[in-house]
Amino acid sequence: MRSRVLPPLILCLAATGCVPKKAETPQPASPKSPDLVVLLPDPGKTTAGRAVVSNDKGSVDLHEAGAAVVVSPGQAPRAVPLDSKDVQRKFADALASLPPSPEHFVLYFRFDSEELTEESRRLVQQVLAVVKQRSDPEVVAIGHTDTTGTTAKNIELGLRRANAVRAILIDAGLPPAAVAVRSHGEAVLLVHTADGVFEPRNRRVEITVR
Numbered sequence: 001m002r003s004r005v006l007p008p009l010i011l012c013l014a015a016t017g018c019v020p021k022k023a024e025t026p027q028p029a030s031p032k033s034p035d036l037v038v039l040l041p042d043p044g045k046t047t048a049g050r051a052v053v054s055n056d057k058g059s060v061d062l063h064e065a066g067a068a069v070v071v072s073p074g075q076a077p078r079a080v081p082l083d084s085k086d087v088q089r090k091f092a093d094a095l096a097s098l099p100p101s102p103e104h105f106v107l108y109f110r111f112d113s114e115e116l117t118e119e120s121r122r123l124v125q126q127v128l129a130v131v132k133q134r135s136d137p138e139v140v141a142i143g144h145t146d147t148t149g150t151t152a153k154n155i156e157l158g159l160r161r162a163n164a165v166r167a168i169l170i171d172a173g174l175p176p177a178a179v180a181v182r183s184h185g186e187a188v189l190l191v192h193t194a195d196g197v198f199e200p201r202n203r204r205v206e207i208t209v210r
Helices: 008-016 084-097 118-133 151-171
Strands: 035-038 051-055 058-062 068-071 078-080 103-108 139-144 179-185 204-209
Touching: 035 084, 051 068, 058 068, 103 118, 118 151, 118 204, 139 151, 151 179, 151 204
Parallel strands: 139 179
Antiparallel strands: 035 068, 051 058, 068 078, 103 204, 139 204
């Protein structure tokens, strides 16, 4: 009897008992849950900015704190009611992690001087209290003048006033690098006047604490 050689594939199957693998049936993807988008208020305030939520199906304009939109796959964004308690419950951790909002102060100065008025000397304590509440404070002090004197002189005077405020903050323990100073001189008036007018409210330093 003539012997015959089996093809290699058949030999492999016979010898090892291996069988072709069955093709795996792809599992259907889990449906994506809807996304909830909420316009949160600015830190320390009840107001908010503005946002637009959109996809290829439509858009919704958010312009009030607490305004909310649900975005589901394949559907246009849909505005939903969400009261302040719902916002606090759903986003308590996010709200707690927001940095405190910037605070602004205005200190006034005597004529042609970097000496504070008596009222502004008392206000300095409030500025220092706010600075000390911040874990990593940043302060910007911008000096201003009235329209008496020359433009160049007023730029210099505004800078001296801003540096006087900086010195007070540094003496209170704030690192020098945390206080930035600038001068606008007479360029940005709080009370608009003609040139050469004495106006106490323009002789000021505007402070922003972040």
